[in-house]
Amino acid sequence: MSETxxxxAGFDxxxxxxxxxxxxxxxAEAVATGQLGPGDxxxxxxxxxxxxxxxxxxVRKAVEGLVAQGQLVQRRGSGTFVAPQVERLEQALSLLTSFTEDMARRGKSVESIWLSRALHVxxxxxxxxxxxxxxxxVARIERVRRSDGVPLAIERASLPPDVLPDPAEVDTSLYAVLHLRGxxxxxxxxxxxxxxxxxxxxDLLGVASGAAGLKIERIGYLRSGRVVEFTRSLYRGDAYDFAVELKLPSDEERT
Structure with missing residues (x-):
């Protein structure tokens, strides 16, 4: 197969x-047609x-380009491999949900690789x-969010200390902890x-340095208007699509 x-022959x-x-x-064509499979x-x-x-x-320039695109991965001391296939996930922007809730709706497992859980200046x-x-x-939590063993996002959330006095209390879902506290x-x-x-x-997301990602900044509010959450997340660009439903405005909204 490698010989083909x-x-x-064929270079012009x-x-x-x-x-x-x-x-x-x-x-890339060999990967797309299955001649080279994930992990090969x-x-x-x-x-x-x-x-x-x-x-x-x-050859090096060709390989580096495919690594940057996420089609190949290089492991120091091991060589160059076809990157594992990552299922693309579509996330609606009209719902205020957590990563844990999003994955649960899809029947997927969720795991957090904790980087930090503490109070900071x-x-x-x-x-x-x-x-x-x-x-x-400020209460600050930082973690890699994984689903079915695949790292998908890095989440860095900041909250007022009276909203989250003990960051170590968050085990899986931040929103579940906040819900219990009202x-x-x-x-x-x-x-x-x-x-x-x-x-x-x-490196945390298992992709090449410089790979495309999606940066999401979220500011969450209570019904009173108070800000209780400031979260900055980085999502793998090869794994996430964000979708929003658009509707025509009503007659009242047009006036």
Whole structure:
């Protein structure tokens, strides 16, 4: 199989674009058609260069491009592999739900890899978002959210200390804890933007550094209008689609 994919035949320096892109297309097609499956290893760089007749620089550039796209993964000391397939999830933007609730509706398991659960001195951004006073602390939780063993998002939530006096109380669902305290948000404002994942965040999500992600900032409010949640999340761009329903305004709304 490798002999076919990495054959020297078929490369055209004049009419088919740069050689590294031709090799990228050939590998990507092999993945798309199932010739290379999730977890399959690619030959070492020097072997691919020898088989294709291309330079190692060209082979390296082709592989690096596919790693950046999330189609291949490189493991230090092990080699280059076809990335595992990640099921794309569609998330409605019209419902104020938690990650745990979203996954439960799909019948999927949920796991948190905790990075931090503690009270901290707030940053200026947290002071502004939560309306904290001088000398206040902030409850901050940071974790990787996994579903069926696949890391999907990094969640960094900040809350006033009287809303969440003990961050270690959160085991699975933050909203479940807030509900028990009668302090679950009833509405929120969310902002979504594109982001390229830093090396640290990409490593936590199991993707290549610089891979595309979705940055979501949520500010949650009680019915009284008080802000009780300031959450910044990073979602894998290859795993999430966000959908919103649009309707024509009523006659009253048009006037």
């Amino acid at each position: 994919i990495f054959s020297a 320096e004049r009419h088919a674009g740069p050689l590294y892109l031709q090799l990228q297309r050939r590998i 290893s690619l030959p070492p760089e020097r072997d691919m260069a020898a088989m294709t007749g291309l330079s190692r620089v060209t 707030p940053s200026p951004e947290e002071v502004m978002a939560l309306g904290l006073g001088a000398g206040d602390r 302090l679950r948000p009833v509405r929120a404002v969310q902002r979504i933007s594109a982001a390229n994942l830093s090396a640290r965040d990409a």
